[in-house]
Amino acid sequence: MRLDVVSIFPDYLAPLRLSLVGKAVDSGILDLRVHDLRDWTHDRHRTVDDTPYGGGAGMVMRPEPWGEALDTLAPPGGAQPRFVVPTPAGRPFTQDLAAELAAEPWLVFGCGRYEGIDQRVVEYAGSRMRVDEVSLGDYVLAGGEVAVLVIVEAVARLLPGVLGNPESLTEESHSAGLLEYPVYTKPATWREREVPPVLLSGHHGQIARWRRDEALRRTARRRPDLLSRLPADELDARDRRV
Numbered sequence: 001m002r003l004d005v006v007s008i009f010p011d012y013l014a015p016l017r018l019s020l021v022g023k024a025v026d027s028g029i030l031d032l033r034v035h036d037l038r039d040w041t042h043d044r045h046r047t048v049d050d051t052p053y054g055g056g057a058g059m060v061m062r063p064e065p066w067g068e069a070l071d072t073l074a075p076p077g078g079a080q081p082r083f084v085v086p087t088p089a090g091r092p093f094t095q096d097l098a099a100e101l102a103a104e105p106w107l108v109f110g111c112g113r114y115e116g117i118d119q120r121v122v123e124y125a126g127s128r129m130r131v132d133e134v135s136l137g138d139y140v141l142a143g144g145e146v147a148v149l150v151i152v153e154a155v156a157r158l159l160p161g162v163l164g165n166p167e168s169l170t171e172e173s174h175s176a177g178l179l180e181y182p183v184y185t186k187p188a189t190w191r192e193r194e195v196p197p198v199l200l201s202g203h204h205g206q207i208a209r210w211r212r213d214e215a216l217r218r219t220a221r222r223r224p225d226l227l228s229r230l231p232a233d234e235l236d237a238r239d240r241r242v
């Protein structure tokens, strides 16, 4: 997978060279290219923003540098990426969307700053590539860079060969529409707190049942909205009694 990130703070994306994502880059699973939007400006001050039409506080990112950046990275008529723009006004970024993006051969991330990017950039991009304006949650960041770090990690870990043990993808939060069950490791007793005995029983069927029950309980307590979204046949009669 090729990943391009366009930002006025390219150094903000340095963490993508570390740990899990960094290893994926080193191994060639990810072809990561980070670009400075100012490389597509032509004035002495390398200006990327201007005052908003209609007035109001703050500045808006000018469309010209973004248009030139997209034309350089993905010339019209050639292969086109999926353009992902983190914004508080976007649709929710979810595990399902992470899985969708992980199936793409090429993603370009646009990091907005100030009050955002001139909307015509998204409209222009949408005329020749798929565009996703996505939000990590109902809060506002100073820019898209931090959101891109989150999205890239969520996507990269789903790529074959990135996680040491792909099995861990099968029972994690949101993988089956539920929150993950609580996990424990040695010692069996820690500060007078015991590990649930069933986990020490060696009885795999009972352990699986306990984990399912705990995932259901945790989801019902913390995210009842997820339960209401589960397909009707996802919960059996026993599940409904938990």
Ligand SMILES: NC(=O)c1ccno1
Binding pocket: 086, 087, 088, 134, 135, 136, 137, 138, 139, 140, 141, 142, 143, 144, 147
């Ligand atoms: N909530 C968000 O994802 C976001 C992106 C940029 N600013 O906020």
